[in-house]
Amino acid sequence: MTKRNNASPDKELSPEQREELLRVLKARFEENMHRHKGLEWAKVRAKLEAQPEKLWSLNEMERTGGEPDVVCRDERTGEYIFCDCSAESPRGRRSVCYDREAQEARKKHKPENNAMDMATAMGIELLTEEQYRALQKLESFDTKTSSWVQTPPDIRKLGGALFCDRRYGHVFVYHNGASSYYSSRGFRGSLRV
Structure with a gap:
């Protein structure tokens, strides 16, 4: 067999x-x-x-x-x-809100997808803030775009989500409503093999 x-x-x-x-x-x-x-x-x-x-x-x-x-x-x-390791947030994963709950909460102009469901479907995980910062030590990423990162449950419970980018030679972590989405924001993933 x-x-x-x-x-x-x-x-x-x-x-x-x-x-x-x-x-x-x-x-x-x-x-x-x-x-x-x-x-x-x-x-x-x-x-x-x-x-x-x-x-x-x-x-x-x-x-x-x-x-x-x-x-x-x-x-x-x-x-x-x-x-x-694309220079900017992956093009095929932009214009997505953070998760399904945020996507379903939008009354108008719902995005087609969300970062968490896409990552799960792909078999990968969104980077954590720590992983994002470690990646940025290798070279400069997201100098024109931004990427959602895993958000702590207490922040997500209050409706927020975190994203990161690199500007002015520094890595920044920001917050936004989890249901927000922009053409320049996607997500980066990781995979353990």
């Missing part, structure tokens, strides 16, 4: 799609060694090939303009952490 992976059929890439994605990820990895000093592509690839559902999620990150790349390795778990 053949062992079947946990990926559902609609969340599997064809062999051609897998190879093309791995080619793109390898090229990005090699062009940006400052993001993952001391890590080896062969080891990252082996982890990816053992978890096809993670390749599907990375493909979704790529498809929506995130340009995912390895940013570190969790020494405790041995997992590699991929983050969206």
Whole structure:
């Protein structure tokens, strides 16, 4: 009996799609060694090939303009952490409010989607404020756009949500109503492999 992976059929890439994605990820990895000093592509690839559902999620990150790349390795778990490394908030994930509750609360001009549901559907997580700040130490991101980040429950309970960007050489954290959305605000995600 053949062992079947946990990926559902609609969340599997064809062999051609897998190879093309791995080619793109390898090229990005090699062009940006400052993001993952001391890590080896062969080891990252082996982890990816053992978890096809993670390749599907990375493909979704790529498809929506995130340009995912390895940013570190969790020494405790041995997992590699991929983050969206596009210069600006991923184009295919902008104009979204924070979560479904905020989306449904809008009376007029509802956005088509929300950051939390999109991330869940893609199999990724929104960056935390801490992860966002760590990413910004690698290079400058979101100098013209902004990105929703995971919001603490006490802030969300009061109707707010947090987002970040980089301006004037500094990373800023702001708040907004969770139901707000702008063409220049999206979200960045992370994936553990």
